[in-house]
Amino acid sequence: MPHDHSDGPEHSHLSDIDARVRALESLLSEKGYIDSAAVDEIVDTYQTKIGPRNGAHVVAKSWTDPEFRNWLERDATAAIHSLGYTSRQGEHMQALFNSDQVHHLVVCTLCSCYPWSVLGLPPTWYKSPPFRSRAVIDPRGVLQDFGINIPDDVSVEVHDSTAEMRYIVIPERPTGTDDWSEDALSKLVTRNAMIGTGFALSPAEVS
Amino acid sequence: MIPSDTHTVPGFEDEPVFEEPWQAQAFAMVVALHQNGAFTWDEWAATLSAEIHGPTKRPYYDHWLAALENIVEQKRLTSASDLRKRKVAWHDAAARTPHGQPIRLG
Numbered sequence: 001m002p003h004d005h006s007d008g009p010e011h012s013h014l015s016d017i018d019a020r021v022r023a024l025e026s027l028l029s030e031k032g033y034i035d036s037a038a039v040d041e042i043v044d045t046y047q048t049k050i051g052p053r054n055g056a057h058v059v060a061k062s063w064t065d066p067e068f069r070n071w072l073e074r075d076a077t078a079a080i081h082s083l084g085y086t087s088r089q090g091e092h093m094q095a096l097f098n099s100d101q102v103h104h105l106v107v108c109t110l111c112s113c114y115p116w117s118v119l120g121l122p123p124t125w126y127k128s129p130p131f132r133s134r135a136v137i138d139p140r141g142v143l144q145d146f147g148i149n150i151p152d153d154v155s156v157e158v159h160d161s162t163a164e165m166r167y168i169v170i171p172e173r174p175t176g177t178d179d180w181s182e183d184a185l186s187k188l189v190t191r192n193a194m195i196g197t198g199f200a201l202s203p204a205e206v207s
Numbered sequence: 208m209i210p211s212d213t214h215t216v217p218g219f220e221d222e223p224v225f226e227e228p229w230q231a232q233a234f235a236m237v238v239a240l241h242q243n244g245a246f247t248w249d250e251w252a253a254t255l256s257a258e259i260h261g262p263t264k265r266p267y268y269d270h271w272l273a274a275l276e277n278i279v280e281q282k283r284l285t286s287a288s289d290l291r292k293r294k295v296a297w298h299d300a301a302a303r304t305p306h307g308q309p310i311r312l313g
């Protein structure tokens with residue numbers, strides 16, 4: 001292949017990392033291990049179709065449907081699957097229920113495992129080394145950084161995700177929402193609330 | 208401030224999931240390879256974890272990409288030398304492509 005070293009500003013330039021990604025994609029698709037159209041489809045799915053809304057649906061249903069809540073407690077993988085949210089990675093899901101006695105916080109100290117099927121892609125802070133290490137050592141301090149103060153008489157439990165087990169936190173249902181529909185309730189459920197770094201929003205915060 | 212619609216509810220849109228397109232490509236290639244049975248998710252998690260806990264601290268998706276390069280070599284889907292050669296080919300292709308046109312391998 002002739003080398004052309006006359007690449008001035010009028011020519012293109014690839015960053016080294018971009019060239020590495022292109023090398024992988026072109027080689028792997030030539031060999032038939034991946035299909036470029038399928039790769040684009042996956043990007044689109046994770047960016048637009050999967051996201052915290054799926055998890056918010058799970059939470060809102062658990063608030064309004066006691067039978068679903070029981071199922072979620074017994075077998076979260078199956079209960080979540082029943083709503084059409086299936087993990088492509090095949091890991092198990094466990095639901096963690098916040099109450100006036102316990103606040104759950106999810107972390108992955110190993111490699112940033114995340115419940116993609118219900119929460120989409122993880123936020124940058126979830127993948128950052130300070131969050132991953134501090135959440136275990138000083139969970140209350142981390143929660144304060146997120147503006148969350150947990151009273152001393154409420155215990156904080158930290159759950160370390162693995163490749164096989166992912167968690168979704170079911171936050172407490174906000175007060176003043178007794179007559180709310182499942183759809184309206186789901187709008188109160190933030191991604192952070194389902195990781196444990198936030199609470200569900202109050203009606204006043206969305207009105 | 209009162210959010211005008213659900214897109215502005217805090218916690219849903221505070222940052223983009225990918226900072227650059229290559230991150231999305233690297234992410235999706237791993238999912239695609241796993242779906243096609245090239246490796247198990249356990250194997251991927253172990254490879255990524257080894258990379259993240261290695262001596263070099265890098266941004267998350269840099270680790271992700273390095274782990275992808277490692278696992279495709281471990282699984283003999285391609286070799287490190289083929290990847291290197293192909294990377295050079297892409298740099299060469301970029302250098303002879305006028306700015307603004309799609310870069311294609313010769």
